[in-house]
Amino acid sequence: SNSLRRRLLQDIAETKQDPYPNVYLKFDDNDITKACLVLTPDRQEPLHLTISFPDRYPLIAPEIKIQSQIIHPNVFGDYICATMLNTKEGWTPAYTLKGIVIQLLSFFCSDSLEQDHGNNTINLTHYRQQITQAHGRLTNHFVCYSCRFGIDSSPTRADEMEVDSALAPTLVALPLRHPTSLSRLFTLPDEIVLAVLTELETRDILAFSEAVPSIKTMINSYDFIRIRELQCFCLKRSFLNSKLGIGISTKSGNRSLFRSEFDLLSREAFSVFGVRNSVQGVSFDNWLPMPLSRRHWNQVKTEVNACLQNVHNTATMPSHEPYHVDVLYHMMNTVVVQFSSDAEKGYAGPDERSTLSHASEKAVDAYFGLFHLLLCLATEHEEIVVSANKIIQRFMVGPRTKTQFPDLGHVLVAALICDAGLTEELTYEVIREAILRNVVWMLDAKGAGMAELAYLEPSAISRYRTKMTYAASPTSYRLIMFMKLFSSAARPPNKNLIELRDSLFDAHGAPPQGTSTRMAEDIREIHEFNTFQQFLAKMGLKELPSQSQFTAFLRRTITDSIAAGYSIMPLTQSQLFLMRQAKEPDVDIAEGVLVTYNDRRWFRNRSWRKPSFFPNRGDRDSDRNQLDDKFMNSGSGAPAPQTSNDKGDASKKDADKKDSNKDQVNDPSHYKDTFGVQKSAKTPQKAARDQEDYEAQKEHSKSGSNTHSGTGMEYVDRKNIKGDEKQKREGN
Template sequence: MALAQRLLRDIAELQSDPYPFIKWIPHEDNIRKACLILTPENQVPIHLSVTIPLEFPLQPPAIKCDTRITHPNVFGDYICATILNTAEGYTPAYTLKGIAIQILSFFTSENLEQDHGFQVVNLKSYSERHGSSTRQYICWSRECNSGMRVSPVIVPRHINQMDIDEPVTTATPTSNEGQDATPITDPATNESPIATLSDEILVMLCESLEDETLVNFSRTWNRIGGPSGLVSKFNIVRNRELQCFVLKKPFQQTQLGVGVRVDFRGRTGTIASEFDLISKDAFFVHGVRKSVQGVGTALWMPLPLSRSHYSRVQQCTINYLREIGDAARMDNPSSAEVVYHFMTDIIVKLSDTTVSNSHRQDQKTTLKHASEKAIESYFHLFHILLCLATCDNSIVQKANSMLENFLDGQTSKVHCPNLSHLLLAVLISDVDFTQDLLVAIITETITRNVVWMLDRKGADMPELAYLETDAVCDYRLSRTFQASATSYRLLMFFNLFRRTIARATGPDRKSLTVMCDALFDAHGAPPFGAAAQLAAQVKDIQKVNDFYGFLEIMDVEHMPTKQEMTELLRDCVEASMEYGYSVWGISQTAAKRLRDGYGRNYAEIHTFFRGRSSGWPASHGNDPRGQAGGRGRGSDRGRGRGRRGGGGNVRGGRGAIRGGRGGGRGRG
């Protein structure tokens, strides 16, 4: 039934909103057969016979070329086109109108790409070489008429728009019924009658218009299409997009979500999605397991697109999130932790995609599209997080505990295994995001990045294990940032996102319910202009190549000097060893030789990862700088053993990055 309704929608679209040079003539006795007539300018009309399978749109229509034509990809009546003949070229997202437009382009483009050998054929040159032999086709079907003298389209009697969609109730003003309309040039009023209509009636009018008509209407009247117009205020265009790409059903009529996949490059999987809306029926009943672009999916996740829609999917949302967490091999995750993980993976992927696109000529277009789509996805996930948190206060309490414990000095991996989860907990926590908390997060991030920076399985910079005595080391300042740029970009994006949602602090703090309701009103979309603004800022993030640009975007109030920053980075290397995040995989002598530019002697370089078989050589003992005690965060050099810090400076560097109130907690 759902597939048949989708077919009727497609045919209705072709009839109500025809495309230039395309005529779709359905057969009255068989809705699944039609004549498709293409009429390119200055060319003989091209007649195509269309047969639509029962599985449409899961399978493409069969299209034969009846007109004899000279074309490199037409063999008799067979059309060699990827959209018709390959799984890679076709997607259920294509409507019949979209397919017809692509076939028209297939016959009228100047150049045509070939699948084999990446060859491009110029159609005009091809016709000149092989001779043009296009011959008019005579169709004998009653609907089409012979000799291509096409009559007006005959709509099969059993097609009724009312059978496809729910009835649309339209309202018209009745106060002036039976009265003469006031001329719009009436000097007494100088107002068109339409201007007196309420917003509700105008919205209903806009919703009934075809896309092109709505665009023209928006351009002619600011009340409709202006920055604060009804189209933006009531998300009219976006509402049209909120439909299943397979069945074309809107969110009011079905449960919508997205297909999800889990990729593995380590122990825990990376969660990913193209965020193409697909209904629960299309995914589970009809077995669609690919996105619009053909990317495979294995799991489904519902989205809270409206209050009524969320009420239909709320009960199953937690179960589907846990399925995703289990598939990613997360350790007994809560639903909120799965969302944290998903949000983090989106930004890491965005950062990687942005870097990989940096050498392309179409970098601006590609990056903008990828950034805005990733940001929209991020907002959808944030909305899910808000929905979960407003319904289950234990999620907020757990976020509060994470941040309070972190501020109290419990910053190690034992107490806080995942810093990205801590960052996202900030967005829903009652704990204010202070400078103290910000500085603690930055310092711990640098410390945890040390093992990746040094080891060959990471950035492979073992020379940074050498702890020089210079007050300022530009090499360390530069290379330490480059070694873990993706990690720092994630922090920068988080801070930009935090600014965008503008939750504020203290008495002005927005409640989670207020933020959740705002996203319901926008159907999960970012605030107007926010996606484009964040996308532009993502581009700026990619240009940041040192700690000072990073700290500025992170809104650190007290910038450290180069001497203080150098000392902090050295202290973080020592801290990584002391906390067991890494081990000394090279001696200071060997690391110094690497720093001085001598060639590598791999016999002297061992793994920096703790617990690996090849640790520090026994002949050299353990950590050459000692491993006694805990690590203080004092106002001294930050290398104090077993004492609590004071004076408000963060771990070493004589106060490298200072907190707002001056209270970095020590680790005894």
């Protein structure tokens, strides 16, 4: 193939133009697919190797053999055991010839070697000493007449010295003087200067720009360095002469998942040569073109819709948005989710600054690249914007359940291209729904296991509730903050979609300068957050709710979660009060909550185990439902553990009560305990203790009722998380 041969010639030219120290390459005069490689590791004898490039290089690795004898645990005769050369997973077309020889030099220069099998490290110096003592020193008699290895004393060094000696006479000392006129270089048109710079290595250009400020200004204004990097990692061809895009891996199922490493790959490499792995070896099955410039967009835009449709078909997902842009919604959301995951790992790692900077830089580039593609489509197809407006309108009007909006991240992405953008009102509703969806995971043992928060305390302000609600789902709230950060960075105020698109065209799809750095700083700040006040402020809310308003809102989410079908209430308020009191001894008891002897015995014996707050999911959860039903009793709570003597009398009464009480507990409107004394047979001692408990709770409820209403379920305006001061009793 011409493209593959061009890539080989390009690699050869790179090694000739920019030779690496201690590396000597001699290509066969009659066949450029064969070469001699001489490596000279520090304090070691030169090593002779041969390289043979297959016809499908760089799609498959070159064959490299060693002819010199060497003591090395990964060298067996002429075979070099290196993952890069001998495994499909270890090779990537992104490797260049120069990169290969540098890695081989490092391979033979290292003092230690990590082995894939056994996860151990070998000290090579000690290893060589052991082998030498056992078998004596190796003698090399290999001779190569092609590169004259073994004939000349040191062919590599001789060549280098010859170059050095040839250059020496040209070095002439000139007197220092200030130039009397401006160099003609600075009078040339920018296009000519840039054409000259294209022939230089990137590191030389950077050094040149540091020495000459006007050159630095020029390469920055023309985004010169970024343009050089916009090339196919396989064929090494620029976006100026090929169609570039990204590989996408697709996972179908109930929730489709799209992932990309965002390594630029040409259409030719994907379609003709079947490249299906990223630089890091991550597989993908689809290709999506990217709008890297106005010219490049005009070349690839006719293919975008078909590519997005292919992704849809692979994922077997229904298409709800025009031109299949919901794929982009999914991908942009996935970028932030993955970024949040990487940030969690990086923050806990030994070098959090560099790790977070790398994660933020990669994620920001990916997010803006996808956003640029979304903008290009939205500005050319009005129906995409119309559909985004409808998404936001439906979300604001409600209902906002998981059925209508499975992923809140998609709402935030749609807001980026809607007419109004990401407003404060929309942010309020996203926060409210996110907290509501976290309730069941906060309460259930599968999540944070904080079932005590299902108790609805009567206090106007509950610092325990506000603190522990945030502590139950910190990762979730960090993710929401990250989504808001990305959204705010992508769509600043006072810019329409066309202006945003054009600014990204000018930057070749890159985010505004400094965005990645600011993002890394924001991550470190966010990871220090442990209160809702910090969270709400970071979300950009201008007016924060008071402590009493927010306590009322959080308390209301417990009942709203049941009403939305996200959770159930498997325990009574009496039972939950005891669980809460164990964690918060000073918690107030709500009016009408009666804690009896049976309740205390039930709690003392831990009869409740791990209650499930998840809604019934059909037969697959029948065992768990039976366990839940056991404790769905009204009155003072679940029955006390029974002895063998009274099991027979109590079993019938338990069965009679079970059916009637289960309906009450699962009814979303049934948020309070039922009242009344249990009518089962009791001993006089038990009856007296229960009566004492009842009178004490009545007295406590009276004293508490002067400061707050009933069960503490205040009314909160659904349109505003701050709510109002209006309070409402929920059925006595």
